[in-house]
Structures are given as C-alpha cells and as structure tokens.
Amino acid sequence: MKFKQNITLALAAIGLTATTFVSAQTTLLNASYDVAREFYKDYNTAFVANYKKTTGKDVKIDQSHGGSSAQARAVNDGLDADVVTMNTTTDVDFLASSGIVAKDWAKRFPHNAAPTSSTMLFLTRNGNPKGIKDWNDLVKPDVKVIVVNPKTGGNGRMAYLAAWGYVRKTGGTDAQAAEFVGKLFKNVPVLAKGGRDATTIFLQRNIGDVLITFESEVVSVDREFGAGKVDAIHPSVSIIAENPVAVVERSVAKKGTAELAKAYLTYLYSDEAQEIAAKHGIRPSNPKILAKYSSTFKPIQLFAVSDYFGSLTEAQKVHFNDGGQFDKLYTVK
C-alpha cells in the first residue's frame, strides 16, 4: 500500500507543478464535468467580483473539466481540487467513500447539496419529421435513437433510468420497464462515448432521428450549430438529474482554503448565480428563478432517482455494473 501511495504522490506532484507556482495568490481549483465549462466560466467571474466586494480579497478560480467520473478519479488519485462540482451524485459518493469529501456532504448545502439540476429531453431534427412526442415514440421500429453508453457516461445512465422510470411512473412494472428499455436500445445504431460525442454523432454525422440528452445541451447545440437545427421535445415524464457540489476536505485542509471553498459553493445558491445557470440551460433550484425562465424549462413531470431506484449508487449496482440489467440487454438474445 505504501508503494501505491508513492506512485499516487508522484503522479500528483507531476500534475500539480502547474498549479503550485501560482499559489501565492489565493487560488481555488474547481474540478467539474465537461459541459459545465461555459457555466462555470461565467459563474467564476461573478463570484470573484462578489467576493472582492464583500471581503475585499482577490481570489483566482482555476477550472478543470473532464468526464465527471474521470474528474472524480483524478481528485481521488491526488488532484488538489478544493471543490468538486459534478453531474451525478455517484461521483461525489465515491469521493466520500474514500474519505476525501465529508461523509455527510449532501447535508452541507441546501437541496441535497445540489444548487442546480437538469433533466433528460429529446432533440429531433428540425420540424420533428418522425413526429416524436414522448418516450413511447422512441420504441417504434423505424425510429433511430442516439444515446450515450451508460457504461461510459452519466448522461447515458440518466437517459436509461429516465426511460425505465417513465414506464414505472405510468403504472408499469419493473419487468415491463426492462422490456421497454430493451426495445429502446434495439433502436440505437451507435452508442456514444459521452454527451458531446452523442451530439456530434447526431448533428455532424447525421445519424439517428432523435437524441436523448441533458436539457442544458439544447443551449449548447443552438450556440454551436445555430438555432433552428433541432427541436427540443419535452416528454411527459423525465428524471431529475442533480448536480451535486462538495468541498474536498483533503485539499482545503492542506491549502487552508476551507472558508473560501465554502463561500464559493454557497454563492451558487445566490440569485445571481441561479440566473447564470438558467441562462446556460441548467435548472436553478430557486423556484422563483425557475418560474422566471419557464419558457426554457417547460414544466414536465419529474421524478427523482430515489422514487424507483433507491439511490444512484443502488441503480449503478443493479443496472450498470458488469452483469447488471444493461449488460443483459446485449448479451441475452
């Protein structure tokens, strides 16, 4: 074990030489997931200005983005991030299990420590030629669905669970849900590696009739490919995907940035930050601001992971781990 630690330390040292050089000024490193890059860029500017105004101190926020669980692994293996802002609770739970964030991280901030959330929507080609309205339309034989591989992306896990939950919410049993999800994945010609990969396959390679993805991706697609290329379809039922945040206790203890880290995450709940999130297509937890942006966040029936799956960790075990429900879709003929 000592040996393993040494390796980890060596790797951490290599990774950190870049950040330690600028540590004279108080810097905070936020390890976050891929598609939150633009949101946190705007948020950091707002936070730095506000922090200067209220405390008179200058701070600098560094961002590190990658796949959500890849980021969690990096932090686990020694990346000195002060805070983690992820897109699935599983990733923070993993860090809690190794003692790097507090065990009760979900109670440290309001709304289960999730200042924002998102949900799964459908994107169809302009004009919705196949007339896709709801989950039922995705299992029709002539519809090709683009979705992320649940094995490699949280986006895909959420899409899978949303489809499963749709059947349960409309009165079906688990067996019916399994059949439904099986049919849906039969209509998948290509399993994307991650959220952005899925968008590329759908829009640049022109494969598939519908893309299941996070609501926030609609804003990115419009910005990247021009408005009007896709229609956002709100199904009758979808899932709440919470975006949990946590202080990395190991790093803040070492760097003495506990206060700042806490302030950074707390400010995510401020009206200003919630508005920034809404502009990026991420659902704010503040109901007033959510209502204000109701044209973006059309009201749909949302269910929580805990309604049907216990928790994400539980769902991971039953559905996505090797030999689980998802593997059966492909290995049992």
Add this chain to the structure above:
Amino acid sequence: MTTATIPISPQALAGTGKRPARRVLPGFNLTLGYTLFYLSLIVLIPLSALLFKTFTLTWAEFWTAVASPRVLAAYRLTFGASFLAALFNVFAGLLLAWVLVRYDFWGKKIIDALVDLPFALPTAVAGISLTALLAGNGWVGQYLEPLGIQLAFNANGVVIALIFISLPFVVRTVQPVLEDAEKELEEAATCLGASRFQTFRYVIFPGIAPALLTGFAMAFARAVGEYGSVIFIAGNMPMVSEITPLIIIGKLEQYDYAGATAVATVMLGISFVLLLVINGLQSWQRRRAGGKT
C-alpha cells in the same frame, strides 16, 4: 573489466555466442545499471502496479471480470482487428517501402514524410477525420452506403482505424533493410536465369522477411492498445464493436479499478505470448536464412 581489442566480425561471433569484444560505451556496470534502473522506472514499476491491483481480486472475481461474454467479444474484436490490420500493413507497407527505396520520382520526399504522419497525429484526430470521411454522410461514405458497404460504426471501422495508425511501423522497419539489400545478388540471380518472381521469392524475400515480421509484430502490438482513433469510428456497440480498451475505460467509469486492471492484465498476457511467438518465428527465420547464404 579489461577487454581485448581485437576486432571480431559479427559473422564470426554469431557462431560462438561470445560477447562482442570491443565496446564503444565505457563502463559496462554503469551502463547496465542505468539500463535496468530506467527500464524499471518506466516499464516494470507501472506494469507491476497493474499486477498488484489485479491481485486484490479473488480468483472468482477475476474470472467474472475477464471472462464475461461482453469482454470475450471485445478480445475477439481487438485481437482479430489488430491481426487483420497488421497483416494488411505487411503487404501495403512492403509495397510502400519498396517504392520509396527503389524508385526516384517527384515528390518522393513528401511521401516519405507522410508515412510518419500517423505517428505524429493525435489518434483522436485521426479517428474523427476517418469517421467524417467514412460515415454515411461523409465524402467517401456517401458513395459506399448506397452500395450496402458500411465502413464506419462497425467492426470495419475498427480495422480501418487500426490500419491507419499501424502503417508506419511496417514501412519504417522494412525500408532500411531494403536499402541495405545488395543489388548484386539480384543481378546475379537475373544473370543465372531467374524470373522476376523467383528473384523476389528466393533472393529478396528471405532477406526482408525478419524485418517484415518485426514490422508485423510492432504494428500488431500498437493496434492492440489503440484507443483514441478507434473510439470515434467503432460505434461502440456491446458484443459487436466494443474494443477491449473501451471495456477497461468502462470499468474505470464504474470505479472498478481492480476489474479494469484484470482485463488489462489479460490483454498484456495475450500480447506477451503473441509477441513471444512472433519473436520465436523471427529468430527461426533468421537462422534459416543465415544457414542458406
């Protein structure tokens, strides 16, 4: 260590199995020590870390991690596609090397440099460009798809990506050997009445066969570990077009470190055995060729 300074020709040494008597680098102890230290640091320690992590599994856990149907399908695809790609490159690479060595033409230097491009290009870029080209709406794909030929998002795509990234290995190993091949032997063969095919079969081929095998082995080894370029073109469907490196990444995404290293260990084992076989073949080939000439 004292050393005699009588120059001995390599031919004389080959039979005796003695160490070369004259050394260019001084201090055998120092250089060997450095070699071992460096190899340990860069190769052996990371690889043993892999094994250590794998040993945290029980035998049963190890077996379920490395022998589930999805993983088996992935081994088949990875090793099968790598083998096909390397085999293809033996022919394509030999042809390329041949043209580059034996002929002079305008733009030869540029083509020579282009061969190295797959070395230098980030593999993800290669994967994305190949996909853009071969997907149903790509430059090439749009003409092939109506004919029922689908090159992207299935096993075909995997083979194509692997051919692309492993090509330079064959060219660059065969090229210098071809350059050194003695033209006189070919001329002699022609004078003695050999046909062009006979000249190739009995004179040229034995000389370059070990290099071709080396090129094959290197191309194969490179292809087995390839991730970046394949991932964009494979479509990544379980049981159909999922490569083993993706299985490993998938396991890491589930925080299953031990499972991931277990699959990696199996890959390493298979590759090691294959390389051993190829090396054996090569020395057999060399001995045979050596005996003849």
